Amino acid sequence: MSIAKPIIAITMGDGAGVGPEIIIKALQDQEMYEISAPFVIGDAKRLEQANQIVNGNMKVRVIESVEEACFEYGTVDCMDLNLLPADLPFGQVSAEAGNAAFRYLERAIQLANDGKIDAICTAPLNKEALHKAGHIFPGHTEILAKLTNTEDFSMMLSAPKLKVIHVTTHIGIIDAVKQINPKRVYTVIKLAHDTLKKAGYQNPRIAVCGINPHAGENGLFGYGEEEEKVVPAVEQAQKEGIHAVGPLPADTLFFRTTRGDFDIVVAMYHDQGHGPVKVLGLEAGVNITVGLPIIRTSVDHGTAFDIAGKGIADELSLKEALRQAAELAPNRVQ
Structure with missing residues (x-):
């Protein structure tokens, strides 16, 4: 056949x-x-x-x-x-x-x-x-x-103009911030890259959300979570030739992605990623498990x-x- x-x-x-x-x-x-x-x-x-x-x-x-x-x-x-x-x-x-x-x-x-x-x-x-x-x-x-x-897998939501992959999902926001770390963020960036590469994307453009409003705005918001938890992961991915950028402010990032600036967004926690996808319509969103052999x-x-x-x-x-x-x-x- x-x-x-x-x-x-x-x-x-x-x-x-x-x-x-x-x-x-x-x-x-x-x-x-x-x-x-x-x-x-x-x-x-x-x-x-x-x-x-x-x-x-x-x-x-x-x-x-x-x-x-x-x-x-x-x-x-x-x-x-x-x-x-x-x-x-x-x-x-x-x-x-x-x-x-x-x-x-x-x-x-x-x-x-x-x-x-x-x-x-x-x-x-x-x-x-x-x-x-x-x-x-x-x-x-x-x-x-x-x-x-x-062992390493993640939930990805996909709608016609937006793909979002999650660092954490079904846990409370305080626990989510605690669980976010450079290793996990890097793993999810790599999962996003490998998944889209297999699907035919030549050089997937990956945008990584910040944790705090305005991605912390150089320490103005939060307690340095972006510098501690996100930046090292993005830098590691970049050294390996992965087209990842961030941390970026989530309040504008999803709009930019639907406009075509990026192929996928790495969200830090459940509602940060789920909300924008579901605004596009519940019937349009699809739950995808990535990191599996299939x-x-x-x-x-x-x-x-x-x-x-x-x-x-x-x-x-x-x-x-x-x-x-x-x-x-x-x-x-x-």
């Missing part, structure tokens, strides 16, 4: 949630097949149910291997793990669905390790269901890190049990996640 487009495995996530529906809806858009070669790792029966629920016109085709996939618009190739009971109710936490979501991701990692796929795009899972099945992880990111033996993108929402099985879930975030996976996946030469 010779495929020029990136091969993307879409994991179905929790089958009791909206994952199956948004997958069918997203793949009804022909653009997804024009930019990538997508297939689903999940349960074929559930996808067929979802196809009926959304009044779709897609044919679900069971495959045993990536080589069997046809990647043709109108057909959803499904690597069927057949783990869900036929009568699994929508909108309810179940150990069966939690275990299945884990196994879909596990299979995707196996395929990645074998060089069969170029990126993974994940539909949402449910933490309670995951834990009920005995898989004690906070979410997708930690599972992926564990299964790939990855690109992983995800929808920026949960399983939405309250509307699962009703056919009304919005597929726009999944479509954007597929676009970003296709953009960031290493170039595949035919």
Whole structure:
């Protein structure tokens, strides 16, 4: 099989949630097949149910291997793990669905390790269901890190005109400032550089935020955090030929990046990076885990049990996640 487009495995996530529906809806858009070669790792029966629920016109085709996939618009190739009971109710936490979501991701990692796929795009899972099945992880990111033996990784948010990678994420602001250090800042700068290089950027332009207002303004704000925690990391990256600049004031940096001055922003803490991306629209933001051996993108929402099985879930975030996976996946030469 010779495929020029990136091969993307879409994991179905929790089958009791909206994952199956948004997958069918997203793949009804022909653009997804024009930019990538997508297939689903999940349960074929559930996808067929979802196809009926959304009044779709897609044919679900069971495959045993990536080589069997046809990647043709109108057909959803499904690597069927057949783990869900036929009568699994929508909108309810179940150990069966939690275990299945884990196994879909596990299979995707196996395929990645074998060089069969170029990126993974994940539909949402449910933490309670995951834990009920005995898989004690906070979410997708930690599972992926564990299964790939990855220690240095980071969350990247991507919207059409803005990419942001984070030094810290889900911790309080006081703890975040304590955890920021030159080693971690350098690691994230390097992750940003390597990720964009693999995606085809010749010399990624990386802008690094300050911690304090106006990036400290030469010690006027804060207690010298920029000089202590950020400057050494930027200087180390520059010595290695990485096009990194900073620390720069965050209040103007995101505007400059959307204008085209930079390719990616290194944010110091959660809200510094998340706020600007979400202003651009919740449906436009995509969660990306970088530092893994493979690109992983995800929808920026949960399983939405309250509307699962009703056919009304919005597929726009999944479509954007597929676009970003296709953009960031290493170039595949035919």
